[in-house]
Each structure stands twice: as structure tokens, then as C-alpha cells.
Amino acid sequence: MVKGLLHTHYLVVTLFLLIYVIKTILLISDKKELLDTFSKKFRVSEMIISVLFLLTGIYLSTQLPFGGKYDYLFWIKLVMVAVAIPLAIVGFKKHNKILAALSLLLITGTYGVAEVYHKRKGIPKQGNEMLSDAKALYENNCSSCHGNNGKLGMSGSKDLSKTQLDLAGINQIITQGKGMMPAASQLSPEQAQAVAEYVNTSIKGQ
Numbered sequence: 001m002v003k004g005l006l007h008t009h010y011l012v013v014t015l016f017l018l019i020y021v022i023k024t025i026l027l028i029s030d031k032k033e034l035l036d037t038f039s040k041k042f043r044v045s046e047m048i049i050s051v052l053f054l055l056t057g058i059y060l061s062t063q064l065p066f067g068g069k070y071d072y073l074f075w076i077k078l079v080m081v082a083v084a085i086p087l088a089i090v091g092f093k094k095h096n097k098i099l100a101a102l103s104l105l106l107i108t109g110t111y112g113v114a115e116v117y118h119k120r121k122g123i124p125k126q127g128n129e130m131l132s133d134a135k136a137l138y139e140n141n142c143s144s145c146h147g148n149n150g151k152l153g154m155s156g157s158k159d160l161s162k163t164q165l166d167l168a169g170i171n172q173i174i175t176q177g178k179g180m181m182p183a184a185s186q187l188s189p190e191q192a193q194a195v196a197e198y199v200n201t202s203i204k205g206q
């Protein structure tokens with residue numbers, strides 16, 4: 001859900017930026033008639049996009065973790081958007097190039113800040129949460145024989161860091177077992193898949 005919204009948010013922001021860039025270019029190159037036609041034509045789409053932009057942004061900001069190390073980036077982003085939008089409205093209305101350009105600069109800057117913010121936060125957060133869940137699942141269900149790093153080799157188990165199996169193969173062994181290894185029937189299919197992904201990405205080849 002949050003991930004889907006995040007994609008929607010990115011898409012809407014990109015469209016929003018695109019409209020902005022076109023309008024600013026038209027304004028700066030003195031194509032005022034074209035600008036007015038463009039603005040009229042896309043007025044409704046622009047309104048829908050802006051509303052979606054704000055709604056998804058607001059919703060996402062309530063979902064993201066606060067109190068982290070880089071939260072000031074989030075506030076910078078918010079302030080930049082809050083300043084840029086009125087600047088743009090006035091800029092386009094009065095055909096003021098400087099205001100429009102400034103606003104575009106702020107909005108694109110916000111986009112950059114958002115990127116940095118997400119990279120540092122490791123968003124999508126769900127991905128991270130799932131990874132630590134998978135790690136815990138692995139440690140609770142598999143480490144007794146395979147060890148935390150996969151190399152323990154208890155009761156004849158294989159060294160998982162050297163496995164040649166792919167993701168599907170690992171999943172199959174987890175759900176069906178093999179030889180001395182019991183099937184992990186205590187795990188749901190989603191959990192089994194998460195553990196398989198964990199083995200495939202964090203243990204295999206280590």
C-alpha cells in the first residue's frame with residue numbers, strides 16, 4: 001500500500017515537474033500566447049496532479065518514520081514546496097520570469113532533496129523491515145543447523161554461503177525439506193519466500 005502510493009507520488013511529482021518545466025520554458029522564451037493556451041488546456045490535469053501530489057505527499061509523510069537522523073531533509077523539502085508553489089502561481093499569472101524560474105529551481109531542488117532523503121533513509125522502509133524480519137526468521141528457524149552466516153554445517157547441513165541454488169531452488173528446499181533437513185512447515189509461504197530471499201542475497205556468496 002505505502003509502496004504503491006510512493007510510486008504514485010513519484011509519478012505525480014514527475015508529471016507536475018514536466019508541466020512546470022514546459023510552462024517556465026514558454027514563459028522565459030516569451031511565448032505568452034502558447035503559455036496561456038497550454039495553461040488552459042492542462043488546467044484540469046494540472047489541478048488533479050497538484051491535488052494528488054499534495055494528498056500522496058501528506059499521506060506518505062504520516063507513514064514515514066520521524067525522529068531519524070535525516071529528518072531535517074524532510075522539513076527542508078516541505079518548506080521548499082510550500083515556498084515554490086505560491087511563487088509559481090504568482091509568477092505564471094503575472095508572467096514574471098524571475099519568479100517562475102526561481103520556483104522551478106526550488107521544485108527541482110526539492111526533487112533532489114527528496115532523492116537524497118530516500119536514499120539515506122533506505123526507503124522503501126517496508127523493504128528494510130522485511131529484510132530484518134527475514135533475518136529474524138532465518139535466525140530462529142535455520143541457524144541451529146546452518147549458523148547465522150550459513151557456514152555452521154550442523155547435522156550434515158550444507159554451507160549455505162556456497163550453495164549453487166537459485167532463489168526458487170532455495171525456496172523449494174525450505175518448503176519441502178531435503179534429506180536430513182525438515183520442511184519449514186511452520187513458515188507461511190510469504191515467510192518462506194522472505195527467508196529464501198534473505199539466504200539468496202545476504203548469505204549466498206558471503
Ligand code: HEC
Pocket residue numbers: 138141142143144145146155156157158159160162163164165169170173174178179180181182184195196199
Ligand atoms: C535440522 C537442521 C536444519 C534446519 C533447521 C535447516 N536446515 Fe537447511 N539443510 C539441512 C541439511 C542436513 C541440508 C542438506 C540436505 C541434503 O542435501 O541432503 C540442508 C540443506 C539446505 C539447503 C540446500 C543447500 C544446497 O546447496 O544444496 C538450503 C538452501 C537450506 N538448507 C536452507 C535452509 C533454511 C533457509 C532453513 C530455515 C528455514 C533451513 N535450511 C533449516 C539442515 C537443516
